[in-house]
Amino acid sequence: MIGYARSPLNCATGLFVTPAISTIIVNYNAGAGLVTCIQSVIDQVREVILVDNASRDNSIALAESHFAGNARLRIIRNDTNLGFAAACNIGARAAQYPYWLFLNPDCICADGSVAELYRVLTANPKAGMVGGLLLNLDGSEQAGGRRLTPTPGRTLVSAFGLQRFAKRWPELLVDFNLHQQPLPAAPISVEAISGACMLVKPEAVAEVGLWDDAYFLHCEDLDWCMRFVRAGWEILFVPSAPITHAQGVCSKSRPLFVEWHKHKGMTRFYRKFFRASYSLPLLWLVIAAIWGRFALIAATNLFRKLVRRN
Secondary structure, three states, X not given: OOOOOOOOEEOXXXXXXXXXXXXXXXXXXXXXXXHHHHHHHOOOOOEEEEEEEOOOOOHHHHHHHHOOOOOOEEEEEEOOOOOHHHHHHHHHHHOOOOEEEEEOOOEEEOOOHHHHHHHHHHHOOOEEEEEEEEEOOOOOEOOOOOEOOOOHXXXXXXXXXXXXXXXXXXXXXXXXXXXXXXXXXXXXXXXEOOOOEEEEOHHHHHHHOOOOOOOOOOOHHHHHHHHHHHOOOEEXXXXXXXXXXXXXXXOOOOHHHHHHHHHHHHHHHHHHHHOOOOOHHHHHHHHHHHHHHHHHHHHHHHHHHHXXXX
16 A cells, blocks of 8 residues: 655645644444544544444443543543434534544544545645545445435436446436546545545535534435535545545444434435425435335345344
């Protein structure tokens, strides 16, 4: 893997300085991986704000023990699980530094990846948000790190598996996930990135506002990206900033609960942004497809439980 300097170089002193970044990590039962996540980022930023959504495992105790005496780590404990967006906003309001890096607790930032994100963000006046190259544990690019906005039409393509015919009709049957396209050699503008790793510019947040905490889990990142783009800010995907993402660590204990909120979030997203620009029949068809998919997932989950019991 390519190595990067930990922090940007101060040309006046010749020394590396830590960017004025507060990293905000929302935790819910992330286990021992939370320590690994914090360890990967804590020396690349000014502070790490860990917002815990009433975890019931030992993740917070492990973090407290491992980073005891490290003033860069601050922990905020919520009495109940407030959801991802609300917890992000709590962390943001507590941040002491102007640039905010939102990072999932199942992510591992490569050495210098945060400095690279910061360099790209601050070097581009029109950029309001940047995200890195999300990698699976096997080193392959993960879906969701760079994507198009999942419009109602694109969602129907995905729901019915029509993207398999994209080579025949590429403009009509486009997949909103772009990870199967060639990796760009330099940062590129995209319509959306993943909430697993987002570095945002203070001027952009001042104009756009914080996360929409009416979402509990999933689609809040798409919502924020949509609002950034509509306000005229660019979103950049930075392939030279790798982040390994062990996707689903916090949700594996309650898969159906997560799927419910995912589909609920998708419904809110489409009603919020596409009600005025799409016909009601098409919009309701998309929403029906969303909940039809959830019903299928729930039925499959129930069937597997019955099979295991027998």
